Amino acid sequence: MDLHSFFQWLEATGGSVAIRESTMMYPLIETTHVLTLCLFLGLVAMLDLRLIGIGLRGVPVSEVAAKLLPWALFGFVLMSISGALLFYSGPLKAANNIFFRIKLIMILLTGVNALLFHLTIHKRVASWDTDPIPPPRARMAGYLSLVLWSGVVICGRMQAYNWFN
């Protein structure tokens, strides 16, 4: 079964129809998706601003990461679940939307950026933990995270406008 027929099948399942045709469920899932943005992206942005050297100065980077990222991760899980449900309610429409495709690629890139950060410069965080302005590699990770996640939010919002479809 190719991806297109799989999405066709998915769209015809009871759950997908139920969300799509409900009056309350769809808005509630969407609201959850948007509100968890504050929890997830809000806290990630606080870490990014610290990495860039313009926010939470004086708070050790390792402390910001250790104390805020678990909560951000919790937000990410809620976002992913609500996002998956939104996709489930109309897989074909989403999959064919250019903004949705760009959004998925950008989410992947944020993952690569975070992974590289934690595997490289963050491993040596002890040597620059309290620097008001972290080293270039850390600042770059902060900028990239902010830009990519902003792109994800913008694509997610633009998806609803159905331009270019």
Place this chain on the structure above:
Amino acid sequence: MSFINLANFQWLEATWLGTAVRQSLWLFPVIECIHLLALSLLGGAVLVVDMRLLGIGLKNQPAPELTHKVHPWLIGALLTSIVTGILMFLSEAVKCYYSPPFWYKMTALILATAFALTWRKKVATSDPGRISPLLVKLTAVVSVALWFGVAFSGRWIAFY
């Protein structure tokens, strides 16, 4: 309040700015995106301090210092949200006039902003131990609840 009537909202919608946003294909979506990004930042700035007051998150940092460090971001994000919000409002003022979530949101926004700039700021920046721990935690819960109300009802303007 006498200035809240349909005629005034119709006038607002007919202003040059309201018309420009409404008639443009891309202006509203772009403003909306900025509104969402500012909302994320606002959420982060609010949560970092409220979590601290609740004894979670950056709990090793003194609350007053943390509050001062985050305050410019909170104000910046709030102002950006308000400016972009006004632009979107102008483009559909009459729809907002008839939308219950819009009025819930405005009420929650006024309460949340007033609370953040007065009582919560006082609690968050006062010396540790001067205010009872229960009251500190209650302040954080009220703050999160009010901002939650703003964002939640804001999203529902699109639905009702």
